[in-house]
Structures are given as C-alpha cells and as structure tokens.
Amino acid sequence: MALTLEEKKSVVAEVAEVASSALSAVAAEYRGLTVDELTELRKKARDGGVYLRVIKNTLARRAVQGTEFECISESLVGPLLLAFSQEDPGCAARVIKDFAKEHDLLQVRFVAVGGELLPANDIERLASLPTRDQALSMLMAVMKAPVEKLARTLNEVPGKLVRTVAAIRDQKESAA
Structure with a gap:
C-alpha cells in the first residue's frame, strides 16, 4: 500500500x-528474510537501544540531509534496513x-x-567498541592504578621497618 504525502513527511521527520x-x-540488505525473522530482529534492536527502520531509499535520503549521516545518501541502493545507535x-x-x-x-x-562512510567489514571494529559502562570502568581502573600504587609504596616503608626490627630481634634471640 502506497504512503500518502503526509505519511511520507511524518516518516522522513x-x-x-x-x-x-x-x-x-x-545499513543491511534484508532480502530473503521472513517476517518472523524481521520481527525478531526488531525486538533485539529495541532491547539493545537501536532504532531500526525499513524505509524507501528516496525517503531515507531526504531524512539524512543535514545530519552527519548525509554521507550515506549515495549508497542507499536496494532493499535496505537502517539501524541507528542511540546509546x-x-x-x-x-x-x-x-x-x-x-x-x-x-x-x-x-x-x-x-x-564518515565505512565499508561493511568495519562492522567488526564498531561492534567491538566498549559500551559506555565498560568505557567508564576502564577509565576508572586507569585512574585508580596510580593511587593504589602510591598506597602500596607508602605502606611498604613501615612494613620494611617492622621486618628489619623483627629480623634483628630474631638474630639477637638466636645468638643468646
């Protein structure tokens, strides 16, 4: 069923x-997938914080005009679904x-x-990027490491003194 002009405008907006x-x-070509498989993909996308849309290429070109994704306009060919990362x-x-x-x-x-438009094989690199929570935990670990090392170093001075005194005591006890 064809979309009316108002429906097209709302989709583009x-x-x-x-x-x-x-x-x-x-962007991925979905040719050959069943309705159930596409429904499953949509559910996974919703759960993952991803906006997934099957849209006509001409409407998609209009929608990405003026955004940083304007670079994809020329590549919109064939039956594609677009997935936008929100989180x-x-x-x-x-x-x-x-x-x-x-x-x-x-x-x-x-x-x-x-x-920047990247080839399809760069999806591996993009998928391996850490999530926000993972990146924050990595940053905190890097920030925490010098403080921990300083605490261990400062703790080592009295510890060494105690071990030295204990060694002298043991030496005197064994000599006596």
Missing part, C-alpha cells in the same frame, strides 16, 4: 530526528552482527560513524 541524535548507522556507537553494529551470524541472508552493506 521521524527518521531525521533519530538520525540527528544518533551516534552511528548500519553508544557500537550497539547497532553489535545487534546487526549478532543477528547476521544466525541469519546468512542479512548482509551488511555499509557503516557510518561521525560523518
């Missing part, structure tokens, strides 16, 4: 709003990559991050 705040985008740059890539492992018919076509 919705996708444009999402694209303006998204951190990354992944962290790697979440869309992780969802699509994990789903593609189980379903060979889902083929990644390209990835876009920071206004």
